[in-house]
């Protein structure tokens with residue numbers, strides 16, 4: 001969590017965005033108001049709509065009982081006289097975390113790209129009487145403008161220089177506006193987003209899959225190096241070097257949530273509580289062959305990581321992967337895993353790798369890829385939405401797969417380009 005001025009960045013939202021699609025719209029509905037948490041007067045249903053040219057998605061992180069009941073109830077009872085009913089359910093239960101959002105909510109609804117009538121839940125601080133504004137940028141990160149920074153709603157979008165959110169790219173703004181202040185303390189706000197299928201590939205490539213986290217790099221150095229990598233005239237030696245450099249840049253971001261612990265150190269001046277990587281150490285898993293070319297870059301960033309190997313190759317006709325090597329630690333429970341493979345095409349290889357990891361107890365898997373196809377990203381999201389915490393960091397989300405299963409525009413066969421062609 002970080003904050004600047006009146007803005008508090010409470011996390012990244014994922015999914016359900018249909019950026020650039022004018023047909024998308026969002027309706028925000030304030031369903032349930034309390035005077036205070038556990039309030040006595042729960043049953044005021046106020047429905048206000050905000051139409052905007054976008055779809056919206058929120059990754060919701062913590063699910064408490066109240067919200068679960070609310071979501072389930074809202075699915076069946078929404079817009080009926082039972083509004084009073086689920087107000088009642090909330091009495092006596094506390095909503096504690098300010099600005100928390102709840103991943104499970106999105107999962108509960110099984111929200112998918114293009115799916116209609118996805119329900120999203122955002123919890124607002126039950127003690128706040130004032131409005132807030134939810135802003136999403138085109139990478140689906142969101143920020144909530146808290147009351148302190150919200151004297152003028154129309155000014156909210158002008159705030160620049162906010163860490164981690166690119167206001168220039170902001171496409172989505174949901175204002176829980178002035179009306180909200182009139183009606184009192186908001187306990188829960190439910191966003192109901194409706195999506196319209198877009199017909200063009202161009203639109204699809206900007207979609208973020210829910211609820212898996214997809215991070216697409218937007219750094220100019222990454223774009224530059226990747227362009228050279230794509231160039232068919234780049235030879236193997238340069239290809240390997242660029243791969244290593246790109247991995248280091250990606251790894252810097254991908255390791256943002258690596259577990260750390262306090263460590264007492266003595267500087268030449270004083271003692272100081274610093275940090276170090278926590279035990280158990282993270283595990284880096286390159287998928288042979290091409291993933292091997294990413295290992296050194298990853299280990300430069302995470303030198304104390306353990307390394308497990310998976311060897312996989314996909315059938316050129318069926319695109320089905322098969323595993324030919326498995327040298328993973330037996331027990332991966334509680335370990336943070338970083339799978340490295342330059343290409344995420346159909347997603348079959350990464351899915352098989354994740355299956356290997358889950359079978360050994362892993363639950364947190366971060367894939368670091370150079371080039372990804374929307375088809376592969378979508379598959380991973382679909383397969384693991386309920387079973388694992390999967391994130392993907394990629395230097396580029398390309399347009400599509402061609403009939404041979406190659407990513408377009410892509411860079412060709414990564415293994416061949418790194419190591420030469422094998423029959």
Ligand SMILES: O=P(O)(O)OC[C@H]1O[C@H](OP(=O)(O)OP(=O)(O)O)[C@H](O)[C@@H]1O
Pocket residue numbers: 287288289290291312313314315319321341342343344345346347348349350376405413414415416
């Ligand atoms: O998402 P998918 O459709 O499964 O394709 C991606 C896989 O294809 C490539 O490996 P390949 O099978 O060519 O083996 P290699 O690394 O030995 O070249 C790439 O390195 C991935 O592992």
Ligand SMILES: O=c1cc[nH]c(=O)[nH]1
Pocket residue numbers: 290343345405406407408410411412413414415
């Ligand atoms: O484009 C692709 C797809 C799969 N594997 C590759 O190496 N490249």
